[in-house]
Amino acid sequence: MSLLTIDNINKAFGGVKAINNVSFELPRGQLLALLGPNGAGKSTCFNMLNGQLKPDSGSIKLEGVELVGRHPRQIWNEGVGRTFQISATFGSLTVLENLQMVLLSRDKKLFRLWTPAASYYKKEALVLLDQVGMADQADRACSVLAYGDVKRVELAMALAHDPKLLLMDEPTAGMAPKERNQLVMLVKKMVIDRNLSVLFTEHSMDVVFEHADRMIVFARGELIADGSADDIRNDPKVREVYFGSGKSFEAA
């Protein structure tokens, strides 16, 4: 059975159908890229998966558990981690404390009022930071980090509660080309080591074609292609969406 099953979801904003009858599945241990030009419905789809938007109809199931109508918080509890297009971390906390926050939240210990937080999960947090190569900056405030480093901290946070599914909205936006490859290779390693499933949107095509196991393409709210790198490269519909049909340049 697939980890994530999306069945006929729809979402309209006023008269605009942002997502129109979209269905797809994501098996365990797969790195799935979600592609499409601006306005294709990628972000809308993402926001429905993590509970920030509610689909008008359809169902989203994680291992058979319905996610539609759930709060982002509850979806996280079901084992879905996520990173944002513009990284969101806690700027006034240190890198280590950012990780400790996630672990405290995982074990429902946030309302403890007495024992200092510094004594909780220090080792575990450092192990997680080590995986993304941020252990040596554990004591710095998140607000003073370079943007690429913030992205890595965010990834470590998203992975801290050992999710089954990781949602990444443009994970390499704003990063230098070298850093991009490192980050995606890191994610790819998690996919293999932990049998993690990842769904991500991305504008950098070399990242996508080099690392993604499979890709799906959206256009005008509809899913128009689904397959391997070669399938997508040669798909006439995808070519039309990205390059046009060529008719507009024909002599009248």
Place this chain on the structure above:
Amino acid sequence: MTLSGLLVQLLNGLVDASSLFLVASGLSLIFGVTRIMNFAHGSFYMLGVYVAYTFVSHMGESVGGFWVAIILSSLVVALLGALIEIVILRRVYRAPELFQLLATFSLVLILQDLALFIWGPEDLFGPRAPGLTGSIEILGRNFPQYNLVMIVIGPAVLGILWLLLNKTRWGVLIRAATQDREMVSTLGVNQAWLFTSVFALGCFLAGLGGALQEPRIPANLALDLESIGTAFVVVVVGGMGSIPGAFLAALLIAEVKALCIALGTLHIFGIDFPMSKMTLVAEFLIMAIILVIRPWGLLGKPQAAARNDHSAEPPLRPSLPIFKWCTAALVLALLLVPVFEETFPYAQIILVEIFIAVLFAASLHFVMGPGGMHSFGHAAYFGLGAYGAAILVVTWKLPMELALVAGPLLAVLGALVFGWFSVRLSGVYLAMLTFAFAQIVWSIVYQWDDVTGGSNGIFGVWPSDWLSSTTALYYLTLSIMLAGILILRRILFAPFGLAIRAARDSDLRADAIGVDVKRVQWVAFVVAGLFGGIAGAIYVFSKGGISPEAIGVGRSIDGLVMVLLGGVQTLFGPIVGASIFTWLHDSVARETDYWKAVLGMIILLIVLLFPAGIVGTLSHLWHWVKHHILLQTKKEEASK
């Protein structure tokens, strides 16, 4: 209640609606364009009444002279407003919201003392409007002619404003700026003068609202805060920036208040509800309800999320050993103070006051610093704790020790209710709602004579015998303050402290890692309420009683100033701020009648020059010196 009585009350409601609308429309206009919630708007209204008193007394004997005097007064107020905008407000448009609110509040204090200086402390009754001194008969009851004119003026001004905003180029610019300031400035519009002109128009309306009241009410120094409270309510209920919304809200609120008065005392389930005394409560209840079900008001539009400039705050670190030793030495010194009673007889009394202020400021800092929620009504918890303890001792005859514990529980109860609503909002709206709740507490205390002693308050609340000496009370207050500070500090370093700072930094991320942000903030509210309540309870025993003045807006603002004076970004800041503030208050207030103006200047100084507060500025300075000296020595080493 008779039909004619009801009708007259409803007509009175229309009169009030008109004057409310004049003040609120100006406030709404200013907020719409400049995004500043102008606390001083009530002060411009008050100045309108005073200036009109002077002008009408001199030239208002003829009908024409009277109306010229009214318009002249409004123009004077508008001119003053424009001047203040150019000199002060232009410098705070880019400052964080909290600083903007405080800057305008400093104007309240300064303008009030200005009025005190020019017109003196006595209520001034002005002459009535010539030609309109009589009354007409409505269903057998007399209704003043002047009130009829008032009823007409409200809708007339609404019409003129509508024409101004919809049919002139300037009006189009104002409407455009209300929707998107950045866009308007990229189109080459001189924003500075647009803002100044809007501010002047807003002040003109406030001044006109005040001037028109001149024949009806005496000019007095309480008018500013009285009117700003209601004007806030009207603007929030109507929708910030919406003029028709302000009109609708003014009508709604004025008529609900009129109905309350018309209803008199209601008997429900054998309990008497003096509705006519519930007008203030009714007004703020309407606002609380609207804010919760439709946070952007009746005719307003949802505003963009408030700016959060907190992420620049450095992480909390455990204290250095040297700091711990200094603190220990300070505590030791405080313990020894009573030994020197002979030399400094007054020291213990002022220190008790400081300890209470420190605890109050620390509890406020907890919710506004790490919690990131700018409460403009922290006095509510102070007041609930104080009145809780006082009522338990005086009415229920409980011993002091028990009251000191049980009193603050009332504050906790208040924080549970108010906090639940408040955490659903953020930014200016949260500030307004907390302000509204504090006003509700204040008005209940002020109007519920049987239980709270009304305006007189409750007196004769003295400590138990073993604590009645100055020294015993000194040690009690010192230990409660120290325990309070240590517990609050402990909580900030605990997982919960991490959680509230995290929720403040990014609610998006907090949500995405399973944190229930609203619940975390709610609990933070309750913790702050508890310690604010404890400060209130101990205050009662140190003063021997409590009265409504001690728990009013002033207390909330004092708390904010203490926290900002010390520096909101440090834990030690509020302690320093509260101590210096209380000491300053004590020493300056004895020397001058114009303490408020001094306080206002201090606030302006903080806002304009030292936004990091005393501790923050010192710590910046220390880092700067350290950095430069280090650099210097390194350079020297390198040259060798």
